[in-house]
Amino acid sequence: MAKLTARVRAARKKPGGSNVGQYPNVKKSDFAGPAGGAPAGSFPINTRRRGVSALKEAHNAPNPAGIKKAVYKKYPSLSKQEETTQPKRATKMLKDNDKRYEKTVKKDDRLEEDKKRRELNKDRRDAKKDDRKEITLAEKDRKKDMRDVKRDDNLERLRKLREEKHSQTLEGIHHRHKKDKNKHHPFGHDLKKLVKKMPKAMRRG
Numbered sequence: 001m002a003k004l005t006a007r008v009r010a011a012r013k014k015p016g017g018s019n020v021g022q023y024p025n026v027k028k029s030d031f032a033g034p035a036g037g038a039p040a041g042s043f044p045i046n047t048r049r050r051g052v053s054a055l056k057e058a059h060n061a062p063n064p065a066g067i068k069k070a071v072y073k074k075y076p077s078l079s080k081q082e083e084t085t086q087p088k089r090a091t092k093m094l095k096d097n098d099k100r101y102e103k104t105v106k107k108d109d110r111l112e113e114d115k116k117r118r119e120l121n122k123d124r125r126d127a128k129k130d131d132r133k134e135i136t137l138a139e140k141d142r143k144k145d146m147r148d149v150k151r152d153d154n155l156e157r158l159r160k161l162r163e164e165k166h167s168q169t170l171e172g173i174h175h176r177h178k179k180d181k182n183k184h185h186p187f188g189h190d191l192k193k194l195v196k197k198m199p200k201a202m203r204r205g
Contacts, residue, residue, distance in 0.1 A: 011039035016061035018042075032070035037062030043070075051075045 004012075008021040016038030023031075023044045032054050033042030038061040045051040051071045055078065058064035058071075072079035 008041075011041065014039050016042050016057075018060075019044075030074075032067045033061065035070040036064060036067035038067075043067055045071055045074055048075055048078070051078060 004021060011017045011020040016033060016036065020033075020039050020041040023041065023046075026044045026046045028040065030044055030046035031041055032045045034040050036043065036058065043054045043057070043061065045054050051074060054067055054071050058067035061067050
């Protein structure tokens with residue numbers, strides 16, 4: 001590969017001049033670069049294939065319209081082909097845009113459906129949670145009522161037991177007191193029987 005000169009290196013740094021010096025066998029009139037504001041020796045169009053390539057790379061030049069004009073001047077058929085290709089390309093771009101739009105709409109619809117589904121599931125979960133809370137509270141109230149009833153029953157039973165025990169204690173005390181009273185009497189509890197057996201004269205006395 002030949003050593004690049006300072007002029008070529010400087011030209012390559014300019015917009016559209018990246019291929020300067022790569023085509024030493026091409027005539028100066030077969031370069032479209034100067035027509036588009038690019039350095040001399042850029043955008044070769046000595047063949048139809050290179051003309052098509054220059055059209056594709058024209059956007060790298062300061063003036064892409066000048067590059068296209070030079071190419072169409074040398075190859076008029078490319079201009080006609082471009083005229084027929086552009087509507088097709090535009091139609092294809094519109095179709096692609098429509099497809100992308102449809103995909104975007106479908107994606108948005110799916111996202112909206114997923115959002116609604118998540119909200120519905122959340123509402124269902126919240127409803128179930130509230131139902132469980134209500135059931136739990138009702139069960140707690142029922143158990144509390146049962147405990148209160150049992151406590152009242154136990155208190156009533158305890159009260160009755162205490163009353164029975166108290167009455168039994170009172171009866172025992174009365175019986176014991178009566179027994180002690182008869183025990184200290186001179187005749188004891190058989191006093192009436194003894195009186196009946198005594199003579200009438202002694203009874204009067």
